[in-house]
Amino acid sequence: MRKRQSTESDATGRIKVLNKMGRRPFLTVAAATAASALGQDRYHSGGAPVRYPEPDVLVLDPRFAAYKLGNSPIQRIYHSKEMLWAEGPAWNAVGRYLLWSDIPNDIQMRWLEEDGHVSVFRSPSMNSNGNTFDYHGRQISCEHGTRRVVRYETDGSVTVLAESWQGKPFNAPNDVVVHPQDNAIWFTDPGYGSLMNYEGKKGELHLKEAIYRIDAQTGDILKVADEPSKPNGLCFSPDYSKLYVSDTGATHDPDAPHNIMVWDVVDSKRLRKGREFASMELEGRAGLADGIRADIDGNIWASAGWVGEGYDGVHIFANDGDRIGQILLPEICSNLCFGGKKRNRLFMTGSQSIYALYVETQGAHIT
Numbered sequence: 001m002r003k004r005q006s007t008e009s010d011a012t013g014r015i016k017v018l019n020k021m022g023r024r025p026f027l028t029v030a031a032a033t034a035a036s037a038l039g040q041d042r043y044h045s046g047g048a049p050v051r052y053p054e055p056d057v058l059v060l061d062p063r064f065a066a067y068k069l070g071n072s073p074i075q076r077i078y079h080s081k082e083m084l085w086a087e088g089p090a091w092n093a094v095g096r097y098l099l100w101s102d103i104p105n106d107i108q109m110r111w112l113e114e115d116g117h118v119s120v121f122r123s124p125s126m127n128s129n130g131n132t133f134d135y136h137g138r139q140i141s142c143e144h145g146t147r148r149v150v151r152y153e154t155d156g157s158v159t160v161l162a163e164s165w166q167g168k169p170f171n172a173p174n175d176v177v178v179h180p181q182d183n184a185i186w187f188t189d190p191g192y193g194s195l196m197n198y199e200g201k202k203g204e205l206h207l208k209e210a211i212y213r214i215d216a217q218t219g220d221i222l223k224v225a226d227e228p229s230k231p232n233g234l235c236f237s238p239d240y241s242k243l244y245v246s247d248t249g250a251t252h253d254p255d256a257p258h259n260i261m262v263w264d265v266v267d268s269k270r271l272r273k274g275r276e277f278a279s280m281e282l283e284g285r286a287g288l289a290d291g292i293r294a295d296i297d298g299n300i301w302a303s304a305g306w307v308g309e310g311y312d313g314v315h316i317f318a319n320d321g322d323r324i325g326q327i328l329l330p331e332i333c334s335n336l337c338f339g340g341k342k343r344n345r346l347f348m349t350g351s352q353s354i355y356a357l358y359v360e361t362q363g364a365h366i367t
Contacts, residue, residue, distance in 0.1 A: 340365025
């Protein structure tokens with residue numbers, strides 16, 4: 001029998017089908033290629049309709065089939081050629097709106113669930129990145145421009161929660177979550193904002209990249225880990241017994257792993273037994289996970305990108321670290337969150353667009 005000939009990528013950058021590929025990997029790549037081809041057209045003006053079930057939501061493992069709705073398409077709810085890098089989505093349940101950052105444009109944007117209206121929410125935003133809401137409904141943001149973590153109070157004032165560690169300014173706080181038992185705020189500081197030169201100056205890192213915890217009562221800041229090369233997105237497990245953190249150190253170190261790490265949380269204050277939870281390598285290609293969120297069943301939904309068609313979008317991992325599903329997007333996905341009335345709508349920031357998808361589960365936490 002003749003060997004199957006390898007097919008080079010066509011003009012649209014289709015995935016290469018490699019020689020000697022096993023049956024399951026071949027079918028996975030073929031399905032991803034076909035689905036991505038369909039997905040590209042729908043977002044063009046007058047694009048083709050979607051044939052249910054959604055072709056760009058891939059079931060890689062039977063465990064993911066229960067989370068895919070048969071009549072739920074991926075929707076691009078907002079797109080702007082003026083938007084440069086959408087990041088840090090957070091859902092406000094009281095206001096029923098999605099908030100996100102456009103980091104280079106130094107603004108925060110808001111999408112209203114009521115009628116889909118989009119407007120500038122905050123300008124300037126101090127080049128904010130990650131956002132969340134605490135258990136009192138107050139917005140917390142990581143500011144690249146000022147290297148701070150801040151909280152917006154109900155009276156409109158701003159409280160600076162963290163701006164330095166042992167006398168040195170942070171590199172650029174990136175993503176942030178809140179622990180409900182003690183309202184402590186956990187954030188990562190990988191340093192990307194310091195290296196992006198928003199003010200036209202050469203960036204530099206003042207501290208080793210690390211994960212920090214802010215005590216809600218005293219304001220004391222504790223470094224809880226500096227093991228990841230560049231800790232980025234973070235989230236707790238549904239019961240808050242574990243902390244997951246994506247490592248994007250490969251952006252500056254070719255030897256750094258492309259993975260998501262996990263730690264056990266001790267007394268809601270300390271981390272122990274750091275280890276790899278999941279690899280971002282897929283069919284010989286390794287991209288990066290950025291923002292991550294857990295659902296109520298303990299699955300981890302990770303934004304993924306920097307590879308291309310058939311990879312970029314969202315990767316879903318079971319609580320044992322197995323990749324069980326994918327959501328393919330035509331843009332790099334930077335971050336995500338669960339929201340909507342029932343917290344069963346996944347919102348995804350994709351470079352210059354915002355995408356949404358209803359799923360058969362709920363986000364484990366409020367945002």
